[in-house]
Amino acid sequence: MNIPNDPVMLLSYINTQLRDFYSTLEDLCLSLNIDEHSLCSKLETIDYNYDKACNQFV
Template sequence: MNLPLDPMMLLSVVNMNLRDRYPSLAEFCAAENVDQADLKKRLAAIDYYYEADSNQFR
């Protein structure tokens, strides 16, 4: 998956996929061939962190 470079667009795309298609971040990253640590780092840069309970970045 080609993820957007813009952090806010990235947040939107990832959260939409987590909401609609994947029950966890790990499954999203595995299915879409996305480096989980890199994704978390990119979103942490704009103060968004993954919450497993809600399965989204907040």
């Protein structure tokens, strides 16, 4: 599956997926075959971190 490469577009895509389809980041990463650490690192470059309580990058 192709996901956006641009961090801002990636943020929007991932948060939408988390909101609409996945109850945890782990579920999303397993389902889409995405490395969780790499995803988090990429979004940290634009100062976003995963908030487990909200199930969103904030």
